[in-house]
Amino acid sequence: MRKVSIFGATGSIGQNTIDLIAREPGAYDVVALTGGQNIARLAADARRLNAQIAVTADESRLGELREALAGSGVEAAAGTRAIVEAATRPADWVMSAIVGAAGLAPGMKALEQGATLALANKESLVTAGELIMRTARQHGGRILPVDSEHSAVFQGLVGEDMSAVERIIITASGGAFRDWSLQEMARATPEQAAKHPNWDMGLRITIDSASMFNKALEVIETKEFFGCPHSMIEVLVHPESMVHALVGFKDGALMAHVGPPDMRHAIGYALHWPDRRKLPVERLDLAKIGTFTFRQPDPVRYPALRLAHEVLEAGGLAGAVFNAAKETALDGFLARRIGFLQMAEVVEEVLERLVASQCLKNAEMTLDTVQETDHLARKTAQEVMAEQD
Numbered sequence: 001m002r003k004v005s006i007f008g009a010t011g012s013i014g015q016n017t018i019d020l021i022a023r024e025p026g027a028y029d030v031v032a033l034t035g036g037q038n039i040a041r042l043a044a045d046a047r048r049l050n051a052q053i054a055v056t057a058d059e060s061r062l063g064e065l066r067e068a069l070a071g072s073g074v075e076a077a078a079g080t081r082a083i084v085e086a087a088t089r090p091a092d093w094v095m096s097a098i099v100g101a102a103g104l105a106p107g108m109k110a111l112e113q114g115a116t117l118a119l120a121n122k123e124s125l126v127t128a129g130e131l132i133m134r135t136a137r138q139h140g141g142r143i144l145p146v147d148s149e150h151s152a153v154f155q156g157l158v159g160e161d162m163s164a165v166e167r168i169i170i171t172a173s174g175g176a177f178r179d180w181s182l183q184e185m186a187r188a189t190p191e192q193a194a195k196h197p198n199w200d201m202g203l204r205i206t207i208d209s210a211s212m213f214n215k216a217l218e219v220i221e222t223k224e225f226f227g228c229p230h231s232m233i234e235v236l237v238h239p240e241s242m243v244h245a246l247v248g249f250k251d252g253a254l255m256a257h258v259g260p261p262d263m264r265h266a267i268g269y270a271l272h273w274p275d276r277r278k279l280p281v282e283r284l285d286l287a288k289i290g291t292f293t294f295r296q297p298d299p300v301r302y303p304a305l306r307l308a309h310e311v312l313e314a315g316g317l318a319g320a321v322f323n324a325a326k327e328t329a330l331d332g333f334l335a336r337r338i339g340f341l342q343m344a345e346v347v348e349e350v351l352e353r354l355v356a357s358q359c360l361k362n363a364e365m366t367l368d369t370v371q372e373t374d375h376l377a378r379k380t381a382q383e384v385m386a387e388q389d
């Protein structure tokens with residue numbers, strides 16, 4: 001039986017992963033499941049899958065988790081440290097699906113054990129790409145992309161060499177506001193931004209899709225994972241969300257990955273890699289769909305894409321600044337402290353204040369320096385928002 005752990009088990013990616021695992025009874029030995037506030041779901045899944053341990057990120061809810069697991073034989077633990085400790089338990093395959101920078105430390109720990117890390121948590125690559133790729137190499141761990149675009153590129157590169165690749169095109173649905181004017185976007189509410197036209201995902205990534213911050217993170221993720229120059233990476237708006245990415249080769253050929261907008265495809269590919277197995281996803285009827293459309297993203301409505309290239313130009317810890325500023329600005333938008341378009345203004349201002357500073361330029365990338373940079377960028381983003389109040 002394959003030993004598997006799922007970090008962020010109670011979220012959208014975590015639940016899709018559990019859906020696939022539960023369809024193959026007897027194939028998996030579940031080691032650790034982790035969650036945050038959704039104790040009922042965490043406990044129910046840990047019982048159902050007979051996990052070794054269930055961990056909530058919230059220390060104040062340990063009693064509740066213990067109670068929910070009473071008599072099941074599943075251990076209970078709580079707190080950020082307990083989540084990282086759970087990643088030291090031997091597992092063959094680990095799903096990294098915590099949302100935000102909190103996903104980095106457990107993913108690193110799993111790689112240090114030599115596990116295969118199925119990486120949904122794009123923030124790990126954005127904040128600490130060089131570090132996480134190095135850790136995988138040093139410990140014989142492997143990273144398999146779960147973000148749909150990156151899984152698509154990864155699949156397009158099977159049997160190919162990166163030296164034959166000329167460009168990588170990742171697509172964006174355009175999110176909730178793809179047909180909205182700048183004036184309408186300025187007044188958009190969190191409720192409106194939380195309605196994704198095609199994908200069913202967690203709240204934060206859904207709003208990041210509407211602002212294209214999600215695609216900005218993915219441009220950085222592409223560069224870090226595939227090691228290509230960022231000038232090779234392009235973004236196209238593709239409202240149908242069925243062509244997830246295209247790899248362009250030197251001979252002019254484009255290899256496109258086409259599939260329904262269902263994350264179980266990318267998760268299943270990472271779960272069964274290097275094999276392909278039957279997956280419970282819709283089979284596309286292309287004649288019925290008829291048309292795929294593509295267009296350039298509007299740089300005025302989506303400044304996040306320009307910022308991603310500036311971050312890659314700066315290199316080093318700029319990704320950690322970008323992600324932390326973005327997470328803090330998103331909190332500000334969710335709390336109705338700043339408007340939808342102000343998120344990018346806050347992030348740009350934080351980048352201006354921090355990325356040019358000498359200390360960030362010379363700092364070596366370690367888990368500590370990444371986390372210190374993350375704290376500093378969050379603090380700076382708070383200051384910027386306070387100045388705008």
Ligand code: NDP
Pocket residue numbers: 007008009010011012013014034035036037038039057083096097098099100102103120121122123146147148199200201202203204205263
């Ligand atoms: P969700 O918000 O649905 O789930 C997030 C998970 O992380 C939940 O299990 C949540 O627990 C847990 N969590 C939240 N905060 C913390 C914390 N501070 N420490 C530990 N655990 C925490 O997110 P998604 O599943 O949508 O996304 C997960 C990751 O995958 C993100 O990095 C996202 O960008 C990426 N991704 C997601 C896609 C999708 O389709 N959803 C597609 C591609 C990438 P609880 O809910 O119990 O509070």
Ligand code: MG
Pocket residue numbers: 147148149218
């Ligand atoms: Mg994606």
